[in-house]
Amino acid sequence: xxxxxxxxxxxxxxxxxxxxxxxxxxxxxxxxxxxxxxxxxxxxxxxxxxxxxxxxxxxxxxxxxxxxxxxxxxxxxxxxxxxxxxxxxxxxxxxxxxxxxxxxxxxxxxxxxxxxxxxxxxxxxx
Numbered sequence: 001x002x003x004x005x006x007x008x009x010x011x012x013x014x015x016x017x018x019x020x021x022x023x024x025x026x027x028x029x030x031x032x033x034x035x036x037x038x039x040x041x042x043x044x045x046x047x048x049x050x051x052x053x054x055x056x057x058x059x060x061x062x063x064x065x066x067x068x069x070x071x072x073x074x075x076x077x078x079x080x081x082x083x084x085x086x087x088x089x090x091x092x093x094x095x096x097x098x099x100x101x102x103x104x105x106x107x108x109x110x111x112x113x114x115x116x117x118x119x120x121x122x123x124x125x126x
Contacts, residue, residue, distance in 0.1 A: 001026055001030050001100055001115075002024055002025065002026035002100070002115040003024070003026060003081060003115070004021075004022055004023070004024050004029075004096050004097070004098060004116060004117035005022070005024075005104065005117055005118070006020060006021065006023060006096050006117040006118060006120040007020070007021050007024050007053055007070065007092060007120060008020040008021050008095065009025070009094060009120030009121045010121075010122070010123070011123045011124075011125065012086055012122075012123070012124055012125070013125050013126075014087055014088055014124055014125065014126050015085060015086065015125070016086050016124070017082070017083060017084045017085075017086065018083045018086065018122060019080060019081070019082050019083070020036070020080065020081040020083065020094055020096075020120060020122075021035075021078055021079070021080055022034070022078060022079040022080070022081075022096030022117060023043055023076065024077045024079070024088045025077065026115075027123060028045045028098070028100050029074075029077050029098050030053065030072075030077060032053050032072035032102065033050055033051060033052050033097045033098075033103070033107055034050070034051060034072060034079045034096060034097065034099070034100050034101055034111060035047065035048070035049060035050035035051070035070075035096070035097050035098075035107060036044055036048040036050075036070060036079075036094060036095065036096055036097075036121065036123045037094070037095045037096075037097060038060055038090075038092035038093065038094045038095070038122075039093050039095070039110045039119075040045075040092040040093075043092075044085065045095070045110055046061065047061050047108045047109065047110075048060070048061055048064055048068065048081070048094070049061065049064065049068055049070040049081065050070065050106060050107055050108070051070045051071065051072055051079070052085045053074075055071060055072050055074070058070050058106070058115075059106045060089035063089075064083075064090075067083065067084050067085045067086075068081060068082065068083050068084070069081070069082040069084075070082075073080050078117040079096055079109055081094065081096075084121070086112075086122075086124045087124060088124045088125065088126045089124075090122060090123060090124050091122060091123050091124050091126060092121075093119040093120065093121050093122075094119060094120050094121075094122050095116055095117055095118075095119045096116070096117045097110070097115060097116045097117070098113060098114065098115045099112065099113055099114055100115070101114075105116050123125065
């Protein structure tokens with residue numbers, strides 16, 4: 001069993017930065033990939049970024065590439081999403097998610113993750 005708790009969301013002006021954290025409990029978090037997703041009002045949940053268990057590999061949605069950076073500290077059982085150059089279109093509830101199995105493919109859809117946090121609101125004003 002893995003429990004995930006996001007923090008770090010808030011209100012920021014366009015062009016600003018935020019750093020989200022995802023604190024995990026459970027032994028499996030550090031062994032498998034984790035990811036970040038977001039869901040804006042009236043829209044489906046969408047993939048943002050994912051990182052391999054070791055942190056050696058990352059993959060981003062085109063909409064955030066070059067602005068966001070995913071990382072993890074397995075010693076602290078914590079994942080991060082550094083968000084720079086934020087835009088109003090980034091406004092959403094952000095969720096972290098973790099897997100409990102290996103995959104050779106990048107896990108880009110919600111169904112490929114087993115555990116989810118409760119989400120943290122990010123609002124970017126223009």
